[in-house]
Amino acid sequence: MVSVAPPRVPFLDIGEVNAPYADELKAAAIRVIDSGWYVLGEELVAFECEFARYCGVSHTIGVGNGLDALSLILRAYLDRGVLVEGDEVIVPANTFIASFLAVTVNRLIPVPVEPDEASFNLDPARVEEAVGPRTRAIMAVHLYGRLADMTALAEIARRRGLLLIEDAAQAHGASWHGRKAGSLGHAAAFSFYPGKNLGALGDGGAVVTDDDELAADIRALRNYGSAEKYRHDRLGANSRLDEMQAAMLRVKLSHLDADNARRRVVAEAYRDRIRHPEIHLPAAGAPGAHVWHLFVVRSARRQALREHLAAYGIHAQVHYPVPPHRQPAYASLQAWRLPLTERIHAEVLSLPIAATLREEQIECVVEACMSFADGP
């Protein structure tokens, strides 16, 4: 048997990410076990208060995952008649498929819009062009952890009478002129999937909003459409953030700002030290607006770069190899021509980034990038 040495820089080692908090996480887990109460209890209520305060909004509603958070926002607006089946929702063309799924499971129509190349996020000018008579909402995805231009998008939404929904699944703690991700539109969805900046030890998600009615609707929808036990006012779902994950998230939330600060140090080190004509580095945007969920470079020779890094023991990944409109599941969207998005998907490569990345690992990534041979 040949033993294979572990990669020198894995893409993301979640065990290592949680290791510094292991004692706190274990204490919280024991507290939940001993409580004898595992769903819709005190840990959830406490986490919901703490996360709402953190985001600067009135309400957090813990749900099962990020996709449910997004879907339930749209479903609540449909129930209230604010949205109607067949209405159009503007979505970034280059997002993760969950942003599209939330729209299509609700029988709404996604209208993909090409990004601004400098930020990978929605381009307000293109959004404006895409607004038609059936357009009712804009879903702003803060891709890779960088906030979209929420000032421009909020202005378009206000002027055209549209809902502005944030998919903040990659942007916990990012801020826009002093306001946090989640507080920048009518409602926002977060994911607490273990690899996110605020990650649980399993699945989890949340809706955050200042809208009291929407919050009450989603609170009922996540629990069988019931605000009162065994009375079901609407056809609900079962999508709850359980006590164990809420307790884990309370621990992780208390370290989120420090973790994001550490991610910024890693990102700045990459941005300062990697100098290569064929590796295009991501921009940081306004101060505080990027929490570096992913550090995504672009290269016309993406595959060669990925293999070169692999030879150094560095695992890079692609977010995402195929855009939603090119996925087999979305045969109905194949006709869309989105050349910029397709080029981005062919060129992006995510370098390892985590709060736990050590200086020698950062240096290893920098050196490997710098030694990437020039193309033919």
Ligand SMILES: *Cc1c(COP(=O)(O)O)cnc(C)c1O
């Ligand atoms: C992770 C993610 C989601 C979905 O979150 P889950 O908890 O995995 O359901 C939605 N949108 C974006 C942009 C994401 O990165």
